[in-house]
Amino acid sequence: MYKTSVIGFPRIGENRELKKIVENFLKKEITKNELLKESSNIRKKHLNILKENSIDYITINDFSLYDNFLDTICLLGAIPKRYNELELDELDTYFAMAKGYQKNDKDVKALAMKKWFNTNYHYLVPELDKNISFNLNLKKILSEYKEAKDLEITPKISIIGPYTFLKLSNIKEGDLEDYINDIKEIYIELIQNLNKLDISYIQIEEPILVTDLNNKDIINFENIYKEILNVKEKKILLQTYFGDIRDIYENIIKLDFDAIGLDLIDGEYNFELIEKYGINNKEIFAGIVNGKNIFINDYKKSIEIIDRLGIENLVLSSSCSLLHLPFTIKNETSLDEKYKILLSFAVEKLIELRELKNILEFEDFENHNKYNENQKKIKSKQNLTEFLNNEVKEKVKNLKEEDFYRKEKFDERIKLQKKYLNLPKLPTTTIGSFPQTLEVRKIRNKYRKNEITKNKYNEFIYSKIEEVIKLQENLEIDVLVHGEFERTDMVEYFGENFEGFLITKNGWVQSYGTRCVKPPVIFGDISRKDSFTVEYIKYAQELTNKYVKGMLTGPITIINWSFVREDLSIRDIAYQIALALQDEVLDLEKSGIKVIQIDEAALREKLPLRKENWKEYLDIAIKAFRLTNSKVKADTQIHTHMCYSEFKDIINEIKELDADVITIEAAKSDLSMIDILNENNYDKEVGPGVYDIHSPRIPSVEEFETVINELTKKIEIEKLWINPDCGLKTRGNKETIESLRNMVVATKNIRKNL
């Protein structure tokens, strides 16, 4: 007997309905009741889809208006004091934590945001200090429970596990251990409450278990769970994902969990653990349908996996929440059928689970029509030769060690660059994009629908470039940007202009809150048709006497924010992209661009979860980055940008990137990043983001002065740049202009005293 389960379903909606209603609510265009009613409709629609596909274990509480971690903060009553002090109602407090709050005399920043393991999803970081007194709030769970029951579903309730919650919290006072008793108590109370419901499982999610754990972690984990499991009356599924749980499997299997959920896609080693330690009568939720990638399941392989497991009564599951996938391939009406049949989004993953179950229960599976259909599709992949490019393959093969190095060392380069660029002390700049306002999005949509010509569209883009150059000149920013108006997205744009990619129309995936991204699909060998950024950047440069920074997206970021065909070599793809970018870099240089930024925004986030795999990844990442710019002149200045930079462990690799200037996120992490750079003798120039662009909040001149002063104490003046912590595309014009103005005024005030 087989059953099916999914860990979670994308809540954003088939047409990003959730994004729209939350944004409308935040703009006060709809009321709180409308928001709640509309979001309930979305949930019900999704529950019905799961039901139609006969999923046996349907999850609730995987939904969120903004983020599950934020929901967990509310569930546990772990709301930091400063938000409670705003004295807002529950929902407004919720959004104050998500977005920050600035009104009348009140001014509170949003909670920090971090990448969710190795995905492009972000969670809001809980804060724990001595003021926290947990206080259970079951409202959300109970209302979602009722919705499911109304649809005659006996749900499985998803909750973030206590250990993952603790480990990912920002512990402001004391140690993690100081909070264990409190967290234990509140989870015990939670389980006692859930005991009263008619549910199939409590799905406790502990993805932290797939990271490297030490003895203390194991002791803490056992300490918390022994007592929690003592009070359970409903079955508990310990759900893990994103890797294997080698450090703790042996311990877990002895605990009183009813079921264990294992990722068999990213967690190869889980097989060995099962073989070695057995399953101790637990129900196994086998993650065999990839929740993170959009290629169809190979039923033959899945059946082999299931055979290998040799477990009766298996639950077929997704490898992780389907949150990381677009909604349905059905809406990809412009995609050629030969590609479309190879892709599977969230809804299709449900169908795969259902079909796999049917096939497995069919006596002679090789004669099941769904099995044969699937195998035919898998085989058709081999015939797609249009994605092969032998010339590029050769080029990669012939790369030599010297192709990865700039000729001159940094010390020599920076002298020449300083002389050439002649910038003031503490040069100000931005990270690249300017607000992609409604106006920009409307015109782009028109262009997409062929309602305006390419010429008209370009005219508009040029007018925006003129506007943004004027604006930056007025603000007296030192190194300007062209604003990236021609790009929907920093990765998709490169996908559209390189060979080897497929672009979807509706493949939106939630990145954080209401923000979605549409990752392109790397389907084969990558090459560049023609230069595509030069015309815009050159145009911008011709409008001003100041330097305009050329903007490119780096190879690892392109890979990490794309869906990559599973049978391709990441190293080859990285070098192929790097070579394509190298051509673009050299074309920019040829057309007079002296400062070129190659963003590696996603380099840190895809660092493998286990340390033993870091070296291989970083080696590819660094070499690919260097390859993009190894051939530029010494006086051409190469910048790179990274968001959410937690560099502590990879600082040497960051050095090895050998970029002349790096801009990073710093303001939100209490500038501790800078200490790390210093401790490790980081010798290149740095632009630590002086304000958080993820919030509409406008920092005052004084606030900027404080931050910049702080920075000048920590970083040599000669090496310090002043800039926001990321691109401005998600912001509005008003707050952007005011924030940048304050930033520049503050910088100038400080310059006077240097």
Ligand code: MET
């Ligand atoms: C997520 S990093 C963003 C970098 C890009 N150049 C931008 O400004 O939007």
Ligand SMILES: [Zn+2]
């Ligand atoms: Zn960024």
